[in-house]
Amino acid sequence: METPALSSPTTYPSTGGPAAASAQPGRTGVLIVNLGTPDSPSVPDVRKYLREFLMDGRVIDIPAVPRFLLVNGVIAPFRAPKSAKTYRQLWTETGSPLKYYGQVIERELQRELGDAYVVKLAMRYQNPSIDAGLAEFQRLGLTEIVVIPFFPQYASATTGSVYEKVMDVLKTWQVMPQLRFVNRFLEHPKFIEGFVQLGRKHMAEHDYDHFVFSYHGLPERQIRKGDVTKDVCRLGDCCSSLHALNQHCYRAQCFETTRRLVRELGIPDGKHTTCFQSRLGKDPWIQPYTEDVVKELAAKGVKRVLAFSPAFVADCLETTIEVGEEYKELFEQNGGQHWQLVESLNDSSLWVETLVDLVKTR
Numbered sequence: 001m002e003t004p005a006l007s008s009p010t011t012y013p014s015t016g017g018p019a020a021a022s023a024q025p026g027r028t029g030v031l032i033v034n035l036g037t038p039d040s041p042s043v044p045d046v047r048k049y050l051r052e053f054l055m056d057g058r059v060i061d062i063p064a065v066p067r068f069l070l071v072n073g074v075i076a077p078f079r080a081p082k083s084a085k086t087y088r089q090l091w092t093e094t095g096s097p098l099k100y101y102g103q104v105i106e107r108e109l110q111r112e113l114g115d116a117y118v119v120k121l122a123m124r125y126q127n128p129s130i131d132a133g134l135a136e137f138q139r140l141g142l143t144e145i146v147v148i149p150f151f152p153q154y155a156s157a158t159t160g161s162v163y164e165k166v167m168d169v170l171k172t173w174q175v176m177p178q179l180r181f182v183n184r185f186l187e188h189p190k191f192i193e194g195f196v197q198l199g200r201k202h203m204a205e206h207d208y209d210h211f212v213f214s215y216h217g218l219p220e221r222q223i224r225k226g227d228v229t230k231d232v233c234r235l236g237d238c239c240s241s242l243h244a245l246n247q248h249c250y251r252a253q254c255f256e257t258t259r260r261l262v263r264e265l266g267i268p269d270g271k272h273t274t275c276f277q278s279r280l281g282k283d284p285w286i287q288p289y290t291e292d293v294v295k296e297l298a299a300k301g302v303k304r305v306l307a308f309s310p311a312f313v314a315d316c317l318e319t320t321i322e323v324g325e326e327y328k329e330l331f332e333q334n335g336g337q338h339w340q341l342v343e344s345l346n347d348s349s350l351w352v353e354t355l356v357d358l359v360k361t362r
């Protein structure tokens, strides 16, 4: 192997000894990180996943002791068997779609980027872990790392949590790498075009009278805490444009995502609704709730709905089961006739191209 060129003054292996034998400084590590999924749909594995996920102080943002009691005394024992049943519906012969598509993308992105990069898939919770991905970069002596959380819109509970975990690991390294985090990518034209192409395919097959854009919800409290001005966020019309003062607001970013998609798809005002799903617990979450929107649309006489889930880049429980099956059933029970989920970006070439750009654009 040729002696690699120095990409920066700090391009040296972080540890000596055995690692030095396989050190490949000069290559850039790309850590792609999705939320995570249980190792299997068994109750113990789902419980383990839920415990790790919900004990994260950025997800359930209450003090550690009440969080511990809530997660271990209520959520893990009672929710795990119910969630495991839903995970069994989701599971395919290749396992959890979230992980499966992550693995496909890991290979495709590696192929597209070539030998100058080392691509590793990690999950914020469970496996493959962020610790394992970063340990591999350390073993290879990589001193330049790009971290891409698979969340198009920034939220403290998702992107923020990935940052925190990565920094927790890196703080133990002797040589801190050059590091870049991708904060969000809802504005990326190829990300938007990816969903537009999937939507157009369905629109060519059927006529739809309404379009629903359902995003994962968040507790309102977390949106308020993220208002860096402490004065802009009203959790209402303040989210109807995205600008310098509210740019970190997850809700405002979701409305911006919808605006970009409907513009490209040519969907007129009045024919689309942005809403938020998956509320957990009794605290108010950001609104409108998808469940209410589904019932209201059916009550208004809407018959045919095409539903997008643009907070997710891979099919998962939240899209396939919740939007694709549960809201469909609710819509039909209330008089609707046809409800169709637009599948996620999964292994589409536009998604791979988006990632290549995110890695290479500084």
Ligand SMILES: C=CC1=C(C)c2cc3[nH]c(cc4nc(cc5[nH]c(cc1n2)c(C)c5CCC(=O)O)C(CCC(=O)O)=C4C)c(C)c3C=C
Pocket: 035, 036, 037, 038, 050, 058, 059, 060, 079, 083, 096, 098, 151, 155, 157, 158, 216, 217, 218, 219, 278, 280, 311, 312, 315, 316, 317, 318
């Ligand atoms: C945009 C992405 C996500 C945000 C924001 C988010 C916030 C959030 N989630 C919970 C609780 C649960 N989420 C669950 C599943 C789940 N959540 C996301 C993404 C976001 N979550 C994904 C991709 C998935 C599916 C993973 C899969 O394996 O397919 C679950 C587990 C399922 C269940 O029991 O319903 C819980 C619980 C909270 C509390 C929260 C905000 C703070």
Ligand SMILES: [Fe+2]
Pocket: 216, 278
């Ligand atoms: Fe979630």
Ligand SMILES: [Fe+2]
Pocket: 223, 233, 234, 235, 236, 238, 239, 246, 249, 251, 252
């Ligand atoms: Fe807002």
